[in-house]
Amino acid sequence: MNLSFQKIFFAIATTFALFAICVVARSILIPISFALLISFILLPLALRFEKWDVSRIFAAMFAILATILVLGGGIYLFSTQIVSIAGEFSNFQDKIINVFAEATAWLNSNMRVVPNLEKDELMDQLKNWLSRSSGSLVQQTFSDSASFIAGLIATIIFTFLFLIYREGFKQAFILFYPEEKRVQALKMLKSIQLVGQKYLVGVILIVIIIGIINSVALLIIGIDYPFFFGFLAAILAIIPYVGTTLGSTIVVLYAFMTYESLLIPIAVAITFWVIQLVESNF
Numbered sequence: 001m002n003l004s005f006q007k008i009f010f011a012i013a014t015t016f017a018l019f020a021i022c023v024v025a026r027s028i029l030i031p032i033s034f035a036l037l038i039s040f041i042l043l044p045l046a047l048r049f050e051k052w053d054v055s056r057i058f059a060a061m062f063a064i065l066a067t068i069l070v071l072g073g074g075i076y077l078f079s080t081q082i083v084s085i086a087g088e089f090s091n092f093q094d095k096i097i098n099v100f101a102e103a104t105a106w107l108n109s110n111m112r113v114v115p116n117l118e119k120d121e122l123m124d125q126l127k128n129w130l131s132r133s134s135g136s137l138v139q140q141t142f143s144d145s146a147s148f149i150a151g152l153i154a155t156i157i158f159t160f161l162f163l164i165y166r167e168g169f170k171q172a173f174i175l176f177y178p179e180e181k182r183v184q185a186l187k188m189l190k191s192i193q194l195v196g197q198k199y200l201v202g203v204i205l206i207v208i209i210i211g212i213i214n215s216v217a218l219l220i221i222g223i224d225y226p227f228f229f230g231f232l233a234a235i236l237a238i239i240p241y242v243g244t245t246l247g248s249t250i251v252v253l254y255a256f257m258t259y260e261s262l263l264i265p266i267a268v269a270i271t272f273w274v275i276q277l278v279e280s281n282f
Contacts, residue, residue, distance in 0.1 A: 031151050035158030039166070040193045041200050042067060046163050060163035064156060081228035085254075203238060210234040210279065217271045221264065223255055233272065248272035 022029060042063045049059035162169060170189065174182045215230030223229060233247030248269065255265040 027151070028154070031154035032158050035155045035162055037196060038067075038155070038159045039162035040196045042159065042163065043166070043193060044197065056164050060160050063163065064160060068156075078228065078232075081225050085225060085228075207231070207234045207238065210237060210275070213275055214272070217275065218251070218268070221267050221271065223251065223264070223268065224258065229254065244272075244276050248276075 042060075045066065046056075046059045046063040049062050050056060054062065170186070173189070174185045177185045211227075211231035211234035213230075214233050215227040218226035218230050229251045233244075233251060236243045236247035236250075239246065251272070252265045252269050255268045256262075259265070
């Protein structure tokens with residue numbers, strides 16, 4: 001098989017062009033992708049409303065509104081816990097700075113990396129650095145929040161459009177296939193919808209079960225806000241590879257910064273390890 005330089009150039013140029021288009025249009029492509037997945041998942045709920053003689057437009061609105069209410073309720077419960085924990089952030093910050101300064105001073109006293117290093121001076125420098133960086137952190141948080149809200153609104157709009165114009169989108173999709181394969185294309189769309197629904201239901205069940213187990217275990221240990229940290233760890237466990245470790249690390253650090261006894265964070269770490277071990281085997 002002979003490949004000319006022109007064909008290779010066109011293949012590379014087309015690849016880079018598609019990549020550039022995806023990068024430039026990601027603010028639109030990402031909401032559309034999420035909206036397409038969500039519309040597949042919400043379609044049975046919208047169809048249920050339509051069976052009750054509700055128009056397609058209102059059925060789509062009710063399905064989206066019900067989802068927003070459920071998610072909004074969960075976010076509200078989490079936010080109230082976050083506000084309570086944020087009130088203790090200054091204590092966490094002081095303890096983290098103190099532990100870091102003590103560890104650095106101990107290492108320096110044994111290795112003499114920096115001459116004449118004092119713990120109090122190091123703590124003052126760390127506090128000054130945190131105060132300077134807090135302004136940029138707040139600004140970045142507002143910027144990211146604005147981008148997230150804009151993407152969320154776009155996703156809701158696209159989901160609504162996919163639900164009310166689903167027949168047109170379906171017909172446009174099957175036109176890409178030859179006439180003899182259009183039945184298979186429709187079956188593929190149905191399979192994608194069923195897989196998405198089963199995946200979502202499975203994820204929700206896993207989060208609920210693991211969240212309850214985590215919460216009860218943390219409640220027995222005596223951790224503050226057990227249900228918040230229990231379900232936070234369960235939600236983070238969805239993230240492949242690092243989710244479980246990240247969720248357990250957050251709770252262990254909170255226990256380490258909150259309680260004087262080291263037995264509490266050790267008990268939390270062992271508990272999450274046992275839960276993860278049982279979960280991975282079933």
